[in-house]
Amino acid sequence: MHATEQPHAPTGATPQAKRAGLASFVGTTIEWYDFFIYGTASALVFGKLFFPDVSPAAGVLASFATFWVGFLARPLGGIVFGHFGDRLGRKGTLVTTLLLMGGATFLVGVLPTHAQIGVAAPILLALLRAVQGIAVGGEWGGAVLMASENAPKGRGSLFAMLVQQGSPAGSILATLVFLAVGGLDDQAFLSWGWRLPFLFSGLLVVVALVIRLKVEESDEFERIKEEGAVAKLPVVEVVRTAWRIVLLGIGASIMGISAAYFTNTFVLSWTTNELHIDRQTMLYVLLGVSVVQFLWQPAAALLSERVGETRFMVCSLLANVLLAVPMFLLIGTERPVLAFLGIALATIAGSGYYAVLAGFLAAAFPSRVRYTGISLAYQLCSTLIGGTTPMAAQALLTWGSGSIWPVVAFYVFLLLVTAGCVAALARFTARRVAGVSQGEPLPV
Template sequence: MNPTQPERPAGRQPARAAAAAFVGTTIEWYDFYIYATASALIFGKLFFPSNEPFISTLASFGTFAVGFFARPFGGLVFGHLGDRFGRKKALVATLAIMGVSTVCIGFLPTYASAGALAPVMLVLLRIAQGIAIGGEWGGAVLMASEHAPRERRTFLASFAQLGSPAGLILSLVAFRAVAGMDKDALFDWGWRLPFLASAVLLIVGVLIRMGVRESPEFEQVRAERRTAALPVAEVVRDAWRTVLLCLGANVIGVAGAWFVNAFMLNYTTQTLGIDRALMLDCLFAVAFLQLATQFASGWFAQRLGVERFLKAAAALAMLSPYPMFVLVSSGRPIAIVAGIGFAVMCMSSSYAVMAGFMANAFPVRVRYSAISLSYQLCAALAGGLTPLVGTVLAHRYPGQWWPLAAFYSVLALITLVCIAWLARKRAGVAQSSTGVLVEP
């Protein structure tokens, strides 16, 4: 399956589409990240009380993982709708589902007042969040990339990825604002405020997305009546190898983000005894570094070569956890920011560029379904399980960080191998007409 080359868009729609992708994914990731932060700091005690903190934390991260397992379903449903009926309609729907689910979490009763019903409702709303974010990512990437001229596609597609650090910044601002509250007030009602604030963001996001036109590439396919009847079936039949390689290529960008922002927050506060407010401040500083790194990565990769850039980023990510753990273990704020910041720069460089890289791997008629399936399966496996695996390793090897660092390096190695293999595979497709290389 060969990618369809885009037409050159006219007017200001490319910039508007990129901006809308950024704002929309920022709101979606804000909702997702506040759940991650609450899982690390709040939900274990309120929804899964236990005499053993390890059990409470594991249960809390279990509900966190549930959202990731729901993401492939969201990707399939909204990928189908986006490939059949349009990217824009699917994106407005995912934003609405995410916003309503997040606000409802803010109104949930806790285990103390509702018993087992409380964690059940939390899990159901978490599943709704997972479905929404599962459908969101692919559409946001495509609205940005399919509106873009060919020479700017990688850069403008990266704007959808900028929503992740921007959403993280907003979520950390929200939780930092309530983290200084009295502990009783925080666990009683203060934790609810970041979730309830999502109602305002929901209104803003829907209004912005309604102002962007449908993807011109999709409109062309629809006008020519070339839309796929069952896009997912077509992807599985014709491009399953490419889907698996794209899944692997995303591993460090997905798993690394949750390793740093969910597991490390819990590890540093519970295992190393670092103050919760201090860690939130450090992660806040790192989030700005991630935002700047991702913006620069899209620009540099477009000029230096996407595949070469991705390989270098993955190789550096393999080395990054060792200085990270050494510096974080010191407990000094500057060292914590430097250690986590280096790891995040390597990881986020890959994450920023991967969107455009994947979009070019599939044709327009099935592109939403294909990239959603690749990315969301990776999210379910690598993203959802990473905090759980990290928690188990920290419990199994108390006081030792090297198993955690080795685990992170293996994640980066998977990405490096898959990028190299996918690059070779794509080169084979490009040269198959000459008989030099043929796709297996």
């Protein structure tokens, strides 16, 4: 369903649609769990264990730099797996990305530290992070399409929201596991406790794999195959015919990607290092925020069907602008309850937009190159904006001699750019759909 169209009357979900939605949710939850535990470990552990020869602040920056490596690799994963997803199908591609992510995460859990193998340790850490990035770069787009393309008519965005639920669900799971090991004393936590969340990923991947193997191929992809309309070189066709959609999609995805890393990574580092809030306490705060997001997103997706997706997304982003200053002021009080309140309010506004983002982007691209198109837009945004968020925010905090206001300005700027690109992409997609319906070439 296009972002500016009124939804069709909902129809009952078929067993295939339910299986596809469940498989997309579970698989994406595991993928994001793997990605989030790395972000949490970047804030709490990696600077000390893999970059011990620099100051604590520099160690955090270096740790966040390896965190960014995963984002640098995500467009490559989007291109590679988008190609095979558009050429061969969604299901096999998603099985591969799941195994790749789980394997890389498990290996991080057994990786020697700098004290054991020297400079090879951070190099291997960065390489495994790159593999994670390649895997998640191919996972998100395929999961969105598996859910939305099998959805009942008029409910594509609602079913795509199940993929977006993987982000808070993965965050909840990652935080619970780190809370379990975070109760250890510092010596035990730094020596072996931090490894357990990574090793636990191996078991989760087996569960997700069993569910994902039971899902049939996307109905819409099967139709494209039957019509002989499969793209030969999807990435070339996307660049040639839909480059404006890609650029606007990058801008429209900015806060959808960076918001989680403001809270789960930068804020966690800022509050535990500069503000000296207890590590376990902040993990509980972030756990509560993730629960709020998980509960609100389905309601937000349903509400957007009533008021219009584009209007709902833009209003959610602008509400987040108004809440930005109160959020950081409440966190700065160093009182956990107030910090939770500030982050939760901003999360309610921002996650409403995030819940609708997947279906909104999927509707913008033609079906024959949709996997490559949404993967390229979303993952390029991850590289350019999402992965740099914790590092940029930490650098601004350091530049401002501990003042949070440069970070607040950065946060508001990203929100405004995102809102503008969402509105522009909705208008452009409306013109594209109108042109295609009249037999005109795809606009560039």
